[in-house]
Amino acid sequence: MNAPAYNFAYLDEQTKRMIRRAILKAIAIPGYQVPFASREMPMPYGWGTGGVQVTAAILGPQDVLKVIDQGSDDTTNAISIRKFFARTAGVATTTATDEATVIQTRHRIPETALHENQVLVYQVPIPEPLRFLEPRETETRRMHALAEYGLMHVKLYEDIARFGHIATAYAYPVKVNARYVMDPSPTPKFDNPKMDNCPALQLFGAGREKRIYAIPPYTQVVSLDFEDHPFEPYRFNAPCALCAAENSYLDEIVTDDKGGRMFVCSDTDYCESRQAAGHHGSQSAAPYKEKAQGGSHD
Amino acid sequence: MTTIAELPPGFADKVLSAQSTFRSVMDAMARPGSVQRIIPMAGTAGPMMRGTAAIALTLFDHDTPIWLDPRISDSSDVLKWIKFHTGAPVVQDPSIAAFALISDGVLLPTLERFALGTNEYPDRSTTVIIQVESLEAGRSFDLRGPGIDDVATLQASIRPFDLFDRLRLNETLFPRGIDVVLVADDFVVAIPRTTRVVSKES
Numbered sequence: 043m044n045a046p047a048y049n050f051a052y053l054d055e056q057t058k059r060m061i062r063r064a065i066l067k068a069i070a071i072p073g074y075q076v077p078f079a080s081r082e083m084p085m086p087y088g089w090g091t092g093g094v095q096v097t098a099a100i101l102g103p104q105d106v107l108k109v110i111d112q113g114s115d116d117t118t119n120a121i122s123i124r125k126f127f128a129r130t131a132g133v134a135t136t137t138a139t140d141e142a143t144v145i146q147t148r149h150r151i152p153e154t155a156l157h158e159n160q161v162l163v164y165q166v167p168i169p170e171p172l173r174f175l176e177p178r179e180t181e182t183r184r185m186h187a188l189a190e191y192g193l194m195h196v197k198l199y200e201d202i203a204r205f206g207h208i209a210t211a212y213a214y215p216v217k218v219n220a221r222y223v224m225d226p227s228p229t230p231k232f233d234n235p236k237m238d239n240c241p242a243l244q245l246f247g248a249g250r251e252k253r254i255y256a257i258p259p260y261t262q263v264v265s266l267d268f269e270d271h272p273f274e275p276y277r278f279n280a281p282c283a284l285c286a287a288e289n290s291y292l293d294e295i296v297t298d299d300k301g302g303r304m305f306v307c308s309d310t311d312y313c314e315s316r317q318a319a320g321h322h323g324s325q326s327a328a329p330y331k332e333k334a335q336g337g338s339h340d
Numbered sequence: 341m342t343t344i345a346e347l348p349p350g351f352a353d354k355v356l357s358a359q360s361t362f363r364s365v366m367d368a369m370a371r372p373g374s375v376q377r378i379i380p381m382a383g384t385a386g387p388m389m390r391g392t393a394a395i396a397l398t399l400f401d402h403d404t405p406i407w408l409d410p411r412i413s414d415s416s417d418v419l420k421w422i423k424f425h426t427g428a429p430v431v432q433d434p435s436i437a438a439f440a441l442i443s444d445g446v447l448l449p450t451l452e453r454f455a456l457g458t459n460e461y462p463d464r465s466t467t468v469i470i471q472v473e474s475l476e477a478g479r480s481f482d483l484r485g486p487g488i489d490d491v492a493t494l495q496a497s498i499r500p501f502d503l504f505d506r507l508r509l510n511e512t513l514f515p516r517g518i519d520v521v522l523v524a525d526d527f528v529v530a531i532p533r534t535t536r537v538v539s540k541e542s
């Protein structure tokens with residue numbers, strides 16, 4: 043057998059040290075974006091190179107890795123990242139949330155409550171919550187330094203003036219530990235409450251923008267809102283058509299060309315576990331059944 | 341004179357030992373007051389404890405200026421060990437240090453002498469590694485802050501005795517501040533700048 047041409051978990055040790063130091067600072071200053079020297083990874087930026095670098099810096103041979111894209115373990119992106127680490131680090135992989143020690147995600151926080159022995163790694167495209175209000179990095183740095191977040195409230199208030207409610211549905215800004223305003227990556231705002239007081243460590247990596255930030259376990263995370271327009275996590279008002287869950291985040295699926303549609307859990311592991319436990323929705327006989335019984339998807 | 345061949349060794353497996361040590365330090369930083377164990381072992385030089393040596397091998401390199409207390413910097417074995425195994429430059433000025441190694445807490449200088457970061461870049465601060473007598477027995481300290489589910493109780497025998505009083509400067513400086521890593525043999529506890537002592541037994 044040939045020796046692998048790459049280091050364990052792909053990154054060289056000097057890069058890992060640099061990322062590890064950034065992670066420690068990020069944990070010590072919750073919500074603050076630590077600059078780091080992002081490396082080229084063997085995948086395009088849109089594929090979560092920031093999250094991949096964070097995962098590569100923390101992962102060890104004892105870890106069990108889960109990777110999700112939207113809520114699914116089975117998209118091309120999720121499968122290729124999982125295979126990448128199975129190959130370069132030899133780690134075990136899983137689709138079951140409660141078995142994973144490291145979970146890398148592009149959008150969703152799993153529905154199954156996270157526990158203390160887990161790290162959730164987010165792949166972040168645009169880490170700066172103030173960027174669309176202020177393009178200059180020196181200015182956004184200054185605003186964070188002074189905790190000057192009035193502009194952000196103005197933006198949310200403009201939503202209310204135009205739409206009657208806060209229309210921001212994804213990457214909805216939060217305040218971490220009553221200090222830094224942070225962008226929770228492109229997660230739907232439905233997931234924001236799961237970040238608050240979470241037993242797991244949450245790490246965020248933005249490859250193109252070269253930032254790492256963190257929410258330590260058991261840290262207060264508050265979605266920005268107004269007294270007369272409180273934050274509301276949005277969800278389609280329907281049970282899951284496959285597992286009948288009433289409190290999971292749903293994707294709308296078009297079922298035929300006559301306008302038929304159904305709502306199903308975006309978190310496939312959660313939905314399949316519920317079906318396996320005997321929960322059935324209105325459409326649970328459908329093609330999904332075959333997939334749920336198909337075993338490993340890799 | 342110690343030759344390179346006589347220097348205490350680094351990690352037997354650099355890659356996996358650094359990963360394991362980092363996870364212990366990361367868990368310590370993420371859960372302040374919790375006692376984590378550093379498993380991989382390396383040779384130590386002079387007054388360095390085993391845990392300190394492992395942390396140095398894991399986090400130090402030519403990008404991290406290191407400040408040493410007078411007792412450690414008197415040890416030519418330590419200087420050679422750090423230079424050979426990590427390549428980190430040893431500096432005289434604590435205000436430019438990425439890490440400080442304190443072999444004995446009585447030698448801890450005033451914290452304001454270290455890098456405290458700026459309001460724009462609070463991460464540009466010194467992480468202070470302090471060797472202590474025990475992280476299992478001694479006075480008990482109740483801690484609160486991010487990473488802690490309500491209250492964490494740390495039992496430790498620490499010098500300087502007023503370390504937590506000194507760390508109160510973090511309250512006024514935040515987001516600037518000093519993060520501390522306490523080491524006792526192969527045990528490690530982190531006290532990031534967000535941690536507050538709510539009570540202590542005398």
Ligand SMILES: [Zn+2]
Nearest residue numbers: 282285307313
């Ligand atoms: Zn479902």
